[in-house]
Amino acid sequence: MIFNVRVLSNKVYKCWLSYNRMETESAAPETLNSFALSKSGTAAQDLQTDNGLDQGPLFFNYHEFAENFYAEVESPHDPKEHDGDHNICVTHFPNVFVPKDSAEFHSTRIVRIPRRFDVTLNAPYFSNCLPGWEPAALNSEEEGKTFQAHGIYDNDQLYGYSSVSPLSWYLSQSEFAKIVTPINEILGRSYGIYTWHNIVNLVLDVLTIGCWYVISRHFFDDPTQQLERYISQVNNSPALKNHKIKIISPRRSGYLSVRIEVICLYFLVHFTNFFTSLVGFSDPKAIALLML
Amino acid sequence: MTSFNVRRQRQAYPLETDSESGEDHREESWFKTLYKWIVTIDGDVELSSERGYRSIPLVSNYVFFLGGRVRSLRSTQHIWLLVLLAIVAPMVLFSIFEARKLWRTSLGYKPLVFFFYYFWAMACLFFIRTATADPGALPKNIHIAQLRNNYQIPQEYYSSISLPTPKSNVDPLSKIDIRYCTSCRIWRPPRASHCSTCGVCVMTHDHHCIWVNNCVGQRNYRYFIIFLIGTVLAELFLIANCSIHIARRSSQVPVTILLLVYACLSILYPAILLGYHVFMTGTQQTTREFLKQVHTKNPVFTKIKPAPHNPFEQGTFIKNMGSLMLQPQGPSLLGARAKHRSGDWRFYNIPEQHSFQRL
Numbered sequence: 001m002i003f004n005v006r007v008l009s010n011k012v013y014k015c016w017l018s019y020n021r022m023e024t025e026s027a028a029p030e031t032l033n034s035f036a037l038s039k040s041g042t043a044a045q046d047l048q049t050d051n052g053l054d055q056g057p058l059f060f061n062y063h064e065f066a067e068n069f070y071a072e073v074e075s076p077h078d079p080k081e082h083d084g085d086h087n088i089c090v091t092h093f094p095n096v097f098v099p100k101d102s103a104e105f106h107s108t109r110i111v112r113i114p115r116r117f118d119v120t121l122n123a124p125y126f127s128n129c130l131p132g133w134e135p136a137a138l139n140s141e142e143e144g145k146t147f148q149a150h151g152i153y154d155n156d157q158l159y160g161y162s163s164v165s166p167l168s169w170y171l172s173q174s175e176f177a178k179i180v181t182p183i184n185e186i187l188g189r190s191y192g193i194y195t196w197h198n199i200v201n202l203v204l205d206v207l208t209i210g211c212w213y214v215i216s217r218h219f220f221d222d223p224t225q226q227l228e229r230y231i232s233q234v235n236n237s238p239a240l241k242n243h244k245i246k247i248i249s250p251r252r253s254g255y256l257s258v259r260i261e262v263i264c265l266y267f268l269v270h271f272t273n274f275f276t277s278l279v280g281f282s283d284p285k286a287i288a289l290l291m292l
Numbered sequence: 293m294t295s296f297n298v299r300r301q302r303q304a305y306p307l308e309t310d311s312e313s314g315e316d317h318r319e320e321s322w323f324k325t326l327y328k329w330i331v332t333i334d335g336d337v338e339l340s341s342e343r344g345y346r347s348i349p350l351v352s353n354y355v356f357f358l359g360g361r362v363r364s365l366r367s368t369q370h371i372w373l374l375v376l377l378a379i380v381a382p383m384v385l386f387s388i389f390e391a392r393k394l395w396r397t398s399l400g401y402k403p404l405v406f407f408f409y410y411f412w413a414m415a416c417l418f419f420i421r422t423a424t425a426d427p428g429a430l431p432k433n434i435h436i437a438q439l440r441n442n443y444q445i446p447q448e449y450y451s452s453i454s455l456p457t458p459k460s461n462v463d464p465l466s467k468i469d470i471r472y473c474t475s476c477r478i479w480r481p482p483r484a485s486h487c488s489t490c491g492v493c494v495m496t497h498d499h500h501c502i503w504v505n506n507c508v509g510q511r512n513y514r515y516f517i518i519f520l521i522g523t524v525l526a527e528l529f530l531i532a533n534c535s536i537h538i539a540r541r542s543s544q545v546p547v548t549i550l551l552l553v554y555a556c557l558s559i560l561y562p563a564i565l566l567g568y569h570v571f572m573t574g575t576q577q578t579t580r581e582f583l584k585q586v587h588t589k590n591p592v593f594t595k596i597k598p599a600p601h602n603p604f605e606q607g608t609f610i611k612n613m614g615s616l617m618l619q620p621q622g623p624s625l626l627g628a629r630a631k632h633r634s635g636d637w638r639f640y641n642i643p644e645q646h647s648f649q650r651l
Contacts, residue, residue: 056456056460056461056463056464056465056466056467057454057455057456057460057467058456059455059456060455062448062453062455062470062479063435063437063479065437065446065447065448065449066446066448067446090437090438090446093435093436093437093438094436094438094439096433096434096436096637097637098635099633099634099635099636100635100637101635102635112435114479115481116455117455117456117457117458117468117482117603118455118456118457118458118460119458120458121457121458121468121482121603121604122615124481153440154438154439154440155439155440190620190622191620191622192620193614193615193618193619193620194614194618195620198618198620199618202514202618206414206518209410209413209414209417209418210417210418210421222623224622224623
């Protein structure tokens, strides 16, 4: 078992409890997908191996984590321990793309979109699931698929019980998938092994003993530049612009000097690993929540 | 003065002590600018925004030359200089004592001389590129989880996470294991690994090569293979040229014999290494994965077997080789020449967590 027992979180413990409970109740294997196997594909695999279930690990957003010591929204100055059923799920993170002492850092957050590996392993492929829609996401009947704040944690930030992030206020699952799909397609082409670009570059590089590498950089764009153009195009589309949403590549982390003068709450979407987007918005709901 | 450029790991202190705005610039003398352009060893804590080569040394063991165009490592034994000498020396001897004589014969030996120089140049230049190129270093601090408790790492981040692969539907044991690097504060992509010598995580990390004084990873693996191929071919042509010379003039050829013996001996290591890499890539394994699988640091006489349930398996030996040897380099993600603004988190030194903080 790869999992270290010492670091088993409450959430994983809940997986075991839920799984055992379902076993007792003779639940169908497919009902394990969403919650019982969440947060630990490894644990899930051990469970299925031990019990002969014909199912491998499931995809989830590995960036999120649970916390049980937080203040409730109704009593923001009273942080305390909560039971396992009321852990908050941390789905947005500090904005590490702007200086720590900048105003943007304090008014922006990052929602990370993880890479997934069940479609292709040859190129970076980002999750096309809006956070909370992954096969093994933590779900909350109380919250549904829209972010609802229940706890205050980590410098007065707001979190819910489920994997659903505040991004759910502004983008639907289909809208999000429409944005991410072309990114994955471009990356798939850029990182293709048997593409003319890759093979010709390599052959010419070898034949010219490296001279081609020096010359070609001045005449040909890197294929990933197409991603930059797409991101720029999406940033100007009404779907994102109306919500003041922007996508920024991490290759240009300096690009985060965003020329937005409206002081509001921003959320940043981060396509990890290492192709980044930024989502910002100004919304009365967000500001109201911030005031809590 | 920058608020984010802090001393190296040995002198790291909490970020909260840095409070100044990062937009002001300090005037720097032209001499220092020139000196730093020629060689950057320790990075510069006083500059606010600069190119990567002025800041990367703050968070890694890289040193840069010529404005970030060439990189090496500090605090290592520079065996690579001996390797470079071992590559250059036979070419010099061959040029002085052999080349002219063979070139001037009318027996058609010119192609042999030409190909020796061609493959020697290939070996030498791709050795330098392997040693000085970005192996695929990943930026740091991209996945900081929280600010509280001095950027505490959550318990979940200490776990190995298994995720499904394209083959999980047919093989439930096919999975991708990913880990969070507590040094670099990132979720490492598959096959990436942290190199303690370089101080960074490297994409598709094959191994840290002491002979080239650099990691061999996704962005310089093809250079490494071309270097090995070039070395083997150059040695073969050196053997051919020397053999012809000895056959034609059996006396007064001490340097030729020396070169022949040198070539016969020095071809062994790169040839064996190349053979290993052919079989490892053919079985869809990196050196690191292979050594991990056989549980040894000395793989000599160890049979190379395919790893079970390998999600990267392409089906055939040739396809496996292609997928690793021809893998696209991709852009440099921690570019030494790229400019960055002040206060860039990638160049923070966040203190590592104590063991008791992990519980």
